Amino acid sequence: MIRLMKKYLDWWAVLGAVIFLGIQVMCDLYLPNLTSKLIDNGVAKGDTAYIWHVGGQMLGIAFVGLIAALFNVYFAATQAQKMGMRIRSNIFKRVLSFSNKEIDDLGTSSLITRTTNDVLQIQNVVIMMLRMMIQAPLMLLGAGFMAFTTERRLTSVFAVSIPLLLIAIALVMGSAVPLFKKLQKQIDKINLVFREGLTGVRVIRAFNQDEFEQERFDQANKDYTLTGIKVFSIVSLMFPIMTLILNGTNMGIVWFGGKLIGSMDMEVGKLVSFMTYAAMVLFSFMMLSMIFVFIPRAQAAASRINEVLQKENSIVDAPVSKQVKPQAQASLEYDQVSFRYAGAEKRVLEDLSFKMKAGQTLAVIGGTGAGKSTLINLIPRLFDVETGAVKVNGQDIRRLSQADLHAQIAFVQQKAVLFKGTIRSNMQFGKADASDEEIWQALEIAQAKDFVSKLDGGLDAVVEQNGDNFSGGQKQRLAIARALIKDASIYVFDDSFSALDFKTDAKLRQALSADERISRGIVVIVAQRISTVTQADKIIVLDEGKVAGMGTHEELKQTNPVYQEILHSQLREEEV
Incomplete structure (x- = not known):
């Protein structure tokens, strides 16, 4: 979290927040001293003029403290919001640069949670730090010193109340911190189930699985709710414990202070002043305890955010060129390309080689899982090849920046x-x-x-x-x-004619071949239909990641068993 704060906070504004907070604390600490003088020298002696004089001073100091507090809150709130804005912006930019592998590793639902809820945790803690985390130690030291100088004999009460408060804080933190970390993961789970329900609502209805999905969401929601109730119930115990210890401390102060007043060893104003400082000391401990409870939750969120921002991309980008010529000498070449997905034992593509020139159309056909989409996903470098090279316009795409590469490719996905x-x-x-x-x-x-x-x-x-x-x-x-x-130099269509009827499909392909601008590039079509690929200059037939055949429709129809099998499965004998 410190790393994020160093990078995204404006330290001049933070310094301003600290200065105004220091002014506020000094004003708060000086007011009980004036209250003591007002009681002992004004009220006790019936000096009305002195009461008005000191009362005026108190109003002035209270006003200065109020203005300082307003400026502190302003700086704290604006810095927290700006920090959240910058982190969200950088996460979004970083995610856009990820390859499919990084997105799959982190998970879409988790990325959404990290961009929203996790950043919100950071913002809340930044406000607390610029307010309470700085105010609490200043108030603790200042109030402790003022209490000691006001009446050191009463400070012995703290020897009982402060250890009790520290024990309570330790017990609450020890129980709450692990639950806060668990809470973040359960938010991920709710987000995942809810997102799947939204995107797959038609499938859920089609298979009549409404009740199953509802139970699935209810379980995730229930787990989160129970954990939230547990953790916030534990945290809320701080308030009654604090009240109990504070009241006990006040009783001790009044008990011993009353004896000192009765023996004429202390004035009433000093007792009132000491009780105020004692409350400040205990409230400072309480503020620190609340910070220490919420900081681990924010730290867990910061770790998740840093994981996104610092995750190394499996695709190493080359420098961006200032001169990109999308259609200069359009060509596409696969030079002994092999590829496997991360963690897979078997290659999806193996030793694939071919070359296409401007004005040509390449078609890729094969059974389900043959590697068709994988083949064309290597062109825009959504994945990197394991061995070999993919070349666009004569250049290895690994030597091009993604911006330069994508400027030369027009891509239509399957969905x-x-x-x-x-x-x-x-x-x-x-x-x-x-x-x-x-x-x-x-x-x-x-x-x-x-x-x-x-x-x-x-x-x-x-x-x-x-x-x-x-x-x-x-x-x-x-x-x-x-x-x-x-x-573009290359127009890629990943089974993107599948929802079209045969007539529209034929008209579209005819219009593609007739357009002068598009014909200067290379058209790559992945298809399931034989009718879509018959006019291609080169057809690659894939079978379990290997090239089962390569040639024109007429060549493959005569010589390739895999192509013949696809052909006969889609057309009648007379159509063949």
């Missing part, structure tokens, strides 16, 4: 992803300065122009979160249009 906004804002993900004419042209190639033109607002038609107000086929076509609007 169409749209963002909340408008159709225009989604299209501008592909090209930020795209004109309406360019957007309509991309929509026309993607066979989406007809249904978009009928929407209220046209390009300004609203897109809900995940594009939920569109059908699967419409979402796919919009996602394809977003990729086509980009000037």
Whole structure:
């Protein structure tokens, strides 16, 4: 947590908070002394003028203390909020730079919790530290010194009350700290179950598993609730224990102080002043105990945040080039590429080699789990190869920065992803300065122009979160249009025609081949349908991660058993 504070706090503002807090504490410590004088020299002697004079001083000091407290709270609150803002921003930037491996290691639900709840814990503790953690020791030392100078004979009461308070603090902390750490993990669990329920709500309903998912969430919710009740019940014990010890201390002070007053060894004002300082001492211990209870929870949150910020990316990025030419000498080459997922015994791809030039179309086909998506995920470097090299425009992609590499690739994933906004804002993900004419042209190639033109607002038609107000086929076509609007060297379609009917599929592929700009690049298509790949310049047939065949449709139809099997499973004999 100290590392985060060093990096994200503005130390001039922290210094300002400390200075104003020091002023507030000095004002608080001086007021009981004036109260003693007011009672002994004013009230006891009936001196009205003295009472007004000292009362005026007390009002002035109280006002100064109030202003100082306001400035301290302002600096503490603004610094805590700004620190949270900076941490959240850096976590988001860091997560965007992660490869799939890092995201899988940490977990999506855990990353959400770390960005929200964990940062909130840090913010709360920063406010407490700039207020209570500095105020408590200053108040403790100052009030202890003032109590000792006011009447040292009464300080013997602290010999009983302070050890009792320390024992209570130790017991509470020892019980609460492990539970706070457990609480953070249970928040992760609730977030995970709730997120799965939201994203999979249609599947849950389709399989009539509403009750099962409800029980699953109720169990996670119950575990969190029971732990929360337990830990906060333990922490809340501090208040009655503190009240009991404080009242006992006051009784002891009044008992011994009354004897001293009765023997004319002490004045009444000093007793009142000492009782105030004693309360300050005990409240200082209580504030420190509360801080020490919540700091471990914040420390656990800080460790989780640091784990994200300091996690090394498995993909080492190269320096960003100032000169990127997306379509200069477009080429794609796999040079003896092998790949396996982390922890897997068997390779997903093995010794894969081929080369494509500008204007060509590559198709990848094979059974489920053959490695089709893995093959094309290596192009934008979502994973790094185990051996061999993937080259784009003649350069090993490991020597390119991800920014330069992604500038040369337009990618359409298997699952169409749209963002909340408008159709225009989604299209501008592909090209930020795209004109309406360019957007309509991309929509026309993607066979989406007809249904978009009928929407209220046209390009300004609203897109809900995940594009939920569109059908699967419409979402796919919009996602394809977003990729086509980009000037790229390689256009990759990962089974992104699957929701299209055969007629739309054929029209889209024909429009792709007819477009002059796209034909200057390379088109890579992963497909399940034979009809989608027949016109490709080169077809790679994958079978359990190995190349079972490579060639044109006519060549593979005649010579490749795996391709023939796929062909006969989809088409009738006369169609073949």
